[in-house]
Amino acid sequence: MSAAQKHVVAIGLSAAIVSVAEERPCVLIVKHRKDHGDALPFGPFDPLQHRTLEGGLRTWVGEQTHLDLGYAEQLYTFGDRGRHELKPGEGPRIVSVGYLALTRQSGEAPDTLWRDWYRYFPWEDWRGEKPAIIAEVIAPALAAFAKSAPHAGLSETRRDRARLCFGLEGLAWDEEKVLERYELLYEAGLVQESVRDGRDGADKPLPLGAGMVFDHRRILATAIARLRGKMKYRPVVFELMPASFTLLDLQRTVEAISGIRLHKQNFRRLVEGLGLVEGTGKVSALTRGRPAELFRFRREVLRERPSPGVRLGTRRAGS
Amino acid sequence: MSAAQKHVVAIGLSAAIVSVAEERPCVLIVKHRKDHGDALPFGPFDPLQHRTLEGGLRTWVGEQTHLDLGYAEQLYTFGDRGRHELKPGEGPRIVSVGYLALTRQSGEAPDTLWRDWYRYFPWEDWRGEKPAIIAEVIAPALAAFAKSAPHAGLSETRRDRARLCFGLEGLAWDEEKVLERYELLYEAGLVQESVRDGRDGADKPLPLGAGMVFDHRRILATAIARLRGKMKYRPVVFELMPASFTLLDLQRTVEAISGIRLHKQNFRRLVEGLGLVEGTGKVSALTRGRPAELFRFRREVLRERPSPGVRLGTRRAGS
DNA sequence: CCAATTAATACTCGTTATGAGTATATATAT
């Protein structure tokens, strides 16, 4: 191997392509590969053909999924050995660059399907009750993980991480800590991927949530976290909305993504107060109740205000 | 070239290593290379030797600079062709992963030096007056750039970007938009790097700020933006502080990084109210005025509150 | 047609956070 080749790696591009339909946040999954779970669309970056990473991503996502990505942003570059190989140590070293893309749902391409992202992260959906899986499975398993630490200091640290991540012992739930939670479960050997990657503690009860290939669940966790955060200071939700929508449609979309319920009246006050939407005189043809006015996104806000986003309230309230 | 080699690239790791001394935010620069300006410490990622990207970074930063990086976080992966080569088209394709690291200043290694980061971004320091360079040079140059657009729509867009980025026409200054501002200046051909990269519009008046090698100034802009944002919701400033400090020391450090002045009394109220610091009975040996109490960082907050940071006020006030 | 139901929309109210001061205390320099 020459000196030049020594530092050579392949770059993989993976995309968490998100849409929301029927109050369910969805991510695009490519079928094949039954071995280790679902996969995000991914492919190699070809440095000869593409000038930019994002350009490369857009090109082959277009080819594979027939989707036109509107919004896309880079998330993170993962390079850990042993976390993106089917079997540790096999094949060339791959560094994977994860992306988040938003789109409105449309016809599916041949080998893809939209899946509710809470399938992979059941503990992240707090729109109804607090997910029972936390108190029943996660909290005890993490307590055991803490107890099993080789020394007291580490044990303490693990307990603290569990408390802060999952809002145990009365601590507040922070919907943005998606990645921290997944990483903790990974380290504790509670997800399928850590078993696959051969970490010890692989004798744990049941794997939590549906597993994914390579490090794709980690990328998806990063994507959810980023979207939940970004929504608050940038009007990215509208990338997921049709041209016109009711304020409740909008609220349900925000709730689907953030995984928490919002106060309806305050949501309206906020969204109107920021000038994010404007009414179109028309009303929606609903089945029940007083018909709601249809609104559209006011693109102009982007030129008026520095950073308008849907700041969701700290705590959840009745819908 | 084989099929496997086709997708092969080299990964470069670059680090913006930051410290603050004497109210000046500094970044570590490696000397050599007089051709195109200063360089951040950077080096190749060796996939054979290192398990993780960050591990690789820490290793050779340790070798090159004799610094022990405490805090480090990944910023962004840049892969644009023509923006990290000394001469466009020469050499292998390099994808560069940028990092932000924080440290307390200590002895310098042989070929490195600490430089005030406002040397590269003179328009970012609003601690005194609004930087004169904005009204005198940047605003007119960007107006000309907008006017030179091939069609009216693009012209409008450019004008809007200039207004929002630089707070023109009475708009608020957003200290976090460091990268957007640099990118706009790059596109407008107003920084040395865009001239070097052979973009048109290279006949502009004078290059703004000191240039850097490769895409290092872009990485530094990303680092500053990230740090300015992160400071507000994570207690990262304390990575830059000594074990004990006065509240004014702390405020000056926050101001140095954010580039804006804060209200002293409110800063104290905030920082104490969040439980970020605790007094150590001792007072500092100052030269003038009433001696200030020395404080230390309360590490415990990390275990108590979900995300405590130094939320600096929107607008600046007298010191 | 009326009452119950459902949802949209409009207000209200108390609490907290924030921006911007004034007032007072404690040191040094002359």
Added chain:
DNA sequence: ATATATATACTCATAACGAGTATTAATTGG
């Protein structure tokens, strides 16, 4: 002793926020 510089303590008005109640406009079942 006085001027000056800084630290620290309070005050106050306003905006933002969480959590309601009240009212309006439609549908649905009798």
